[in-house]
Amino acid sequence: MTAETRPAADHLADLHGEILDSMSRRGPRHFAKLAFALSDSDEPADTDLSVFRDRLLAAAPGDELLVLWRRRLTAWDFEESPAWSSTAPRTRDRRSEVYDKLAFGPDLRKALDAAVPVHTEPGPVTISREFEPWYSREVAANRSFYWTSYERLLRRKGWSDAAVTGLDEAAHAVVERLADPTREEPYGARGLVVGYVQSGKTANFTGVIAKAIDAGYRLVIVLGGTLNLLRGQTQRRLDMELIGQENILGAADPNDPDALVGIDYQDDEDWPEKFVSFGARPSLLGAFDIERLTSRDRDYMALERGISALEFEKPDRTRPLHDPANLHAARARIMVVKKNKSVLEKLVKDLKKIGPILAEIPTLIIDDESDQASVNTTDPKKWEAGTVTRTAINGQISKLLKLLPRAQYVGYTATPFANVFIDPGDEEDLFPRDFLISLPRPDGYMGVQDFHDLDSADGEGEAEKRHVRGIYESTGDRLQEALDAFVLTGALKLYRATHGVPEGPFRHHTMLVHESVRMAEHAALALRISNMWHNAAYTGPDGHARLSALFDKDFRSFADSSLPTPTTYAELKPHVARAHQLISRGGSPVIVVNGDSERDYAQPDLDFDRTPNVWKILVGGTKLSRGFTVEGLTVSYYRRTTQQADTLMQMGRWFGFRPGYRDLVRLYIGREEQLGRGRNAKTVDLYEAFEAICRDEELFRAELARYAPMVDGRPQVTPAQIPPLVAQHLPWVRPSARNKMFNAELVEVRSPGTWVEPTAHPETSEELAHNTASWEPVLAALGRDPVTLAVGDGPAYEARVGTISHETLTTVLCALRWSAPSQFSPHLEFLLGAAQGATKIDDWLVITPLQTSARRVEARILGHGPFTPARRNRRRGPLFGALSEPKHRDVALRVAGALETAGNAAVEGYVRSGRGALLLYPVVESEPRLGPDGTIAPGDVVMAFSYVAPRSSVGTGRPLVRFRTIDKSRQDAVVIDRADVRP
Template sequence: MNHTPADALLDIHASALAGMASSPKHFERWAALAADEDHPDADLSEERFHEGLVSADDALTALWSRHLTAWDFAEDPQWAQGTPARTDERRTVVYDRLRFGSDLRKALDNAVPVAKLPGPTVITREFTPWYTPERTAVRSFYWKSYEGKLRAKGWSDAAIAGLDEASRAIVERLTDPEQPAARQAKGLVVGYVQSGKTANFTGVTAKAIDAGYRLVIVLGGTLNLLRAQTQRRLDMELIGQENILRGADITDLDSLVGIDYVSDDDADWPDFVRHGGRPSALGAFDIERLTTRDNDYKSLAQGIRALEFEKREPTRPLHDPANLHHTAARVLVVKKNKSVLTKLVKDLKQIHGLLGELPALIIDDESDQASVNTLDPKKWEAGKTDRTAINGLISQLLGLLPRAQYVGYTATPFANVFVDPGDEEDIFPRDFLISLPRPAGYMGVQDFHDLDDNGQGQAEATHVRGIYDSTGDRLQEALDAFVLTGALKLYRADHGVPEGPFRHHTMLVHESVRMAEHAALALRISSMWHNAAYKGTEGHARLASLFEKDFHTYTDAALPTPETYADLKPYISRAHQLISKGGTPVIVVNGDSERDYNQPDLDFDRTPHVWKILVGGTKLSRGFTIEGLTISYYRRTTQQADTLMQMGRWFGFRPGYRDLVRLYIGREETLGRSRNAKTVDLYEAFEAICRDEELFREELARYAPLVDGRPQVTPAQIPPLVAQHLSWVKPSARNKMFNAELVEVRSPGTWVEPTAYPALPAELAHNTEAWEPVLAALGDTPVRLAVGSEAGYDARVGTVSHETLMQVLCDLRWSVPSQFSPHLEFLLRAGQQPTIDDWFVITPLQSAAGRREARILGQGLFTPARRARRRDPLFGAISEPKHRAAALRIAGAVTTAGSAAVEENVRPRRGALVLYPVVESELRLTADGSVDPRDLVMAFSFVAPKSSVRPGSPLVRFRAIDSGRQDAIVIERDDVRP
């Protein structure tokens, strides 16, 4: 066979890289060995390699992309010299080992940039490593097949490497399926709402069955539709055609009867994974499905034999390698349904003896739904644990399968981490908790809420609209936006954007949990739709106005968008036609019956195009992915943060149309119908719970690094890290929470901002007077504080001793004392050791045009800031981002140099405190220009010096009530270790 020079070069590089296995080596030598026989005259110079990269040789670049990315992501390999994964330093080590010159390095960096992505955050107990690179290299049949499928779907090498890393972090914390002693591991994986958790647990399943797990039970939601979606995904991307056919001849129609996907001509069947033959004939093992797309688990008609495992060596246990790697795996995808799980438990009980030898994996999707025991422990009989139905059946499964590993998946973890860790039969993730990174291309909270953008408000301006404006309800505008965005998708498909992301186009209307109201709302929308005159002058005028004032302003310049409505107008008719197909644009999705979900337009997998408006309540808010969701009209309230977050169906991946996404959300809604009903802001509530979740992830990341090779915290110590920004939105339902207390938070170099200030005038006056020693220490002349290239700000500053500040902080009163007490404990202990000498106090002077000056307790002048409480009793963010850099620099948290006023005050054992005199309404001054202490909230933020915690010290201490320890309050961390 004749090869072109480019083909020969590719062959040589592929052979050389394959020979290197898992570590980079001297490339010239390996390439010479690869070229020796077949290509003795090949040009192996760096110049020729460089030429191939610069000339955009796609095959060569793709080959190197896979290998460089794998080396970039490798977790602490011996050859990496301790360099962190996904960094320039790691890439430099790779190039050094390959012996590449500077020009080639630059060309490779341009062709394959380092993917500087965050890895998973892991909170873990100590475990015995067993899932080694050598072991995975020998057994990775299904993982490699899945990896190939993802690459065919267009996943980047970085995305695949990230999934490889995250799934490996989970599998390696399961028990070795070959080990003689039975042991169960339980863990929790925390993703983002609609962020691709299924891809992760598919990867975990692939790796786990490669490693030796032979029974996989996936708890796939509470509805047939959700279960079927999960089954189809696993069948398509992991199990594959040959395992589904089970030897049936694809050309023999009679043999295909009853085989899902084939017998009903599923359009996606050609895209199902193909292994090239029965895996058992290729040196691997088959997967037998005990459930199908259309059939949940049923009592086995063919008898219990379907759950029996034959042994090659009958005298050895099933988990012995001689048996384990020669037997088929069984996979079940079942609903979290009492009847279904009861049948499974009953069948398993009939397998005598073998269950103790069977490595099993239970994956619980949406593990905070139905799986958590919500029965009140105070009502249990003495010595007896009462369980809800699903929780009890999961507990029975774990009891029947002593080698079963439990992995829960959720985007809202609070209910799971509040499970009693002392209940050995429950699902508390005692062994590991893994937080997945935000995936590339994901549209999440940062795209709808301006959390820290210094007041620019770009995310809200682009995507968020209120339910009402000066003309009233904006539902008609939302419908118009749905038509416009449909037309824009059609326009983009005609102008070079791949049509795949535009297959479905949907709108969500979610106002109430009441089914009667859904029917009325659907009727209202249908009436509005038919009276909207989308084909007439009035309708086009309305659409043209909305296009100009909204979508033309905020579209992504990188995507094709018409300059005028006239250019878009030809696509309006087609969009209207697609939405109206079937006679109505509306689908109602509610009820407890499965028939409500058997509508063809709800099956996004099997229906070619779904262009509809979905009206519903709770059933649209959990696990159900609304494909193509572009316009959301949302008014539903709830008092649980995890429930509210799960309703955020607008989070997810929006390739090619993320700039078109609009959220119409209630701003001032009434919660409850009693005379004590509260007025709430839904958008504010979402922002608050998003802050709660982001803070939870940040705290996990903070405590994840090992100290002296040991974990700082275990999953049992996680619950105190759960925050709450709004008093009326609890982290989870009360019956899912158990008691835990955070004793101390050590926060060297970290910005800490309490928000639970009292509201009573007498307590405010008390706090104001407590700050008098600090106010007196401030200089009269303002100074300019700046760091790096920032413009900076003016402030009054001064220095107080640590002892003086502690006297002030100990005297303060709080609306929620527990919010600040763990931080105060840390500061008090830091003074006793001592590790803090003094504090640099900064009181920023407001620069807004309407600022007013005031004296406080005879001191001044100050410029009080105006802030509002989120809802009693907590404030939202009080500080301004521009005020933080100077404090962080003075406390040694950052190294960027600041202005002279900053640098001359930097000390190794000095902290920084930013003091904000705050008023909640108009500033009222007395005749001498003073403000009444009863009108002031003396708010503050602080940064403890980096020196305040000694290297290697744990950062937290906890007390927790653990039923496994006879309800004793125990100290989880050594409280005498500095």
């Protein structure tokens, strides 16, 4: 129900709005009693819950009453650890608790559930030290001017209630872990927020800034990238969505053209309509103004008006600025600063002149792309005794933090490992000692799961078929095909725009080509693409023939059925000419973006904010890989090799939001590329390498989520314990200081009801033969006749099964050899401890699935069998990728009690408390060599396995992880010198 159609007297919506407002701080309460107390209407229907139910059942999507309840229920569903609730957020239990407190009956509950389904997608994951609570929901509600404005803007932009509330919860989690801006003793928190590549981290830190300045932070410094263009993009976003028209204009009259000379954004097509407006200066509305110390086109040069720029208003000059009597009357200052040595030096120099007042200013420093330039990468071995040598940017940030003792530092990144492995013993560095928050994958985001079938153990999966086009020696370089795909997808966007799809997402249409970091090679590649383009004959018979064939072979097959797509190329053909014209506009379809000079980024076609339509092919290197958002990116052509995990991950420019055209996105990527030169050269598969990094990142997020819940009110894992946790799974990540070690050592990982799949199997024939022999008691326990297994509607498969005691399994596991022993040893520690007590494991069902592919080979192992070895490849040095197959896992989860869905009769016959399930996969990495009797040599097979410990072994009141302090005399030291550790 819009404002225009709203009834003149919607008593029901008004009353419910008043009631829900009264509950916003204290949580849900008996609704009918509040309705009776607050209703001043003569309409008895206003307090009749059956009338409320009937209106819900008939409500249109915009009905004001429905909107009120959708927002309030979502907020209650999402709220983390509220005082009024004992249930977990985002669960049916939380919703039921809300209904109980509201005293709603079953019919009304059913109507509300239909109108506002419970959103069960995971929220932000927080790993945190214990902190002093100060930023309660009531405190946040008392001062929320800028947050409320930002929230309204997000809703106007079309954000769903779940998306807005999710951002609210994530931003609240950050702010509540900062120091109270009014506290007497200064403290500077250090935190890290981990998002996804191209996933909207800016929206999160805009929300954090809004909440922080509302709460009392009065100086905000945003480190906004290493380029003027990136810094300007961040400044514009904050100006548009947070700072607002009135703060930008200051005292200037918006109706006086002369007064607007020199004011930002007079040439911006989005000014003023899309810039937030408060209706008047915030200070006239009972809030406070924001003063910008930088602008869209002007980085920090110097404090305008000198020291007076940071002279804060103090109603009581006998008290410090951070005293509540002064703090909430003062204006906030915001600056967006490029991560550049000379710029930061100017800022530090100016701040030094200000003197003691700096110690009174609650400050928030936001570091966007915090793993780029900010981390100290100097070699500790080269430091002089007793000193720390810092890189240029790291040194300046360190000086900022020393000058501002009340400064809170929050880094934002999608590739957190460099930050996690900062030396925590360096008190002046940026290790996230206080908190690490992992943001959830946003709705509508195209990420790793859309390009990689992470659960697929072999063969090409659905995601790869839809979006990935491999470049092999046999296929040629496929560059012409990629260019054709770019034209086709442009035409398809134009077709959809004329068939009812909003044109907004199609404003820009781009292609990214990345083969090398060498600038000379970029120029040659751009020339080659230009020549190919002009010879492609896109508007002639040959060009149309190629495009028609590609459309039929590729894009028509994978088109989203919910979006308009032509059934024949003939319907699309009229739009091809227009797409070609837009891409060719200006004479060349190509832009080269590769230099160290800012001039490269001053090209109009790189300013997606100011240029109405960018339809271009971008050829570039490293500079395109961080922070810079390539709007409208639809086709990516990637062949650059690198051994740096974070560099490879950040090149995932193809990740992001693709509304209206996600089915058109294509990634052309090298599958047989040369890495290195001469004798050290080797062929690498970039797609698999990228997948390995993505898999590690997903595992890292999963580990954080697993250990985030509190146990007995205390955290299971603190940020200081994350490095050894990560190192266990990422053997290619190394701390920078080789002469140091982490003082916390991971000892045990308890995993009841959780899938565990070790992948660090040995590589030598001798060690493989040893491991195979160790499994002989298990092989002997398997039945000879296959059984058919299935769970619910899942696929059925045949397997040989057998039961072994827990003691037999632990004896086998203790005998195994590993290429990276630390990967499995903490899990083994749990299994060894589960031999007795309340969490005792009785026995294990062993399942050996039989392969069904046409290439399967039957083989005997140590006289047992026959088995059908699976074919797998190692993807990360000695580590395998996925070993088990998704279709086999549900049976194991059901047997271990981790899945409620019933299986077939055979499966249900194996289910019992205290029983775990183990999938055993004999694996071969190449064509198996079989003896005359069909036996495979023990050294040619990898005895891979996955398992689920019984859910009943969870126990109570115990954390899932246990750490050991190496040097107990230095409990608080996270990193220690190896030389100082006594044997």
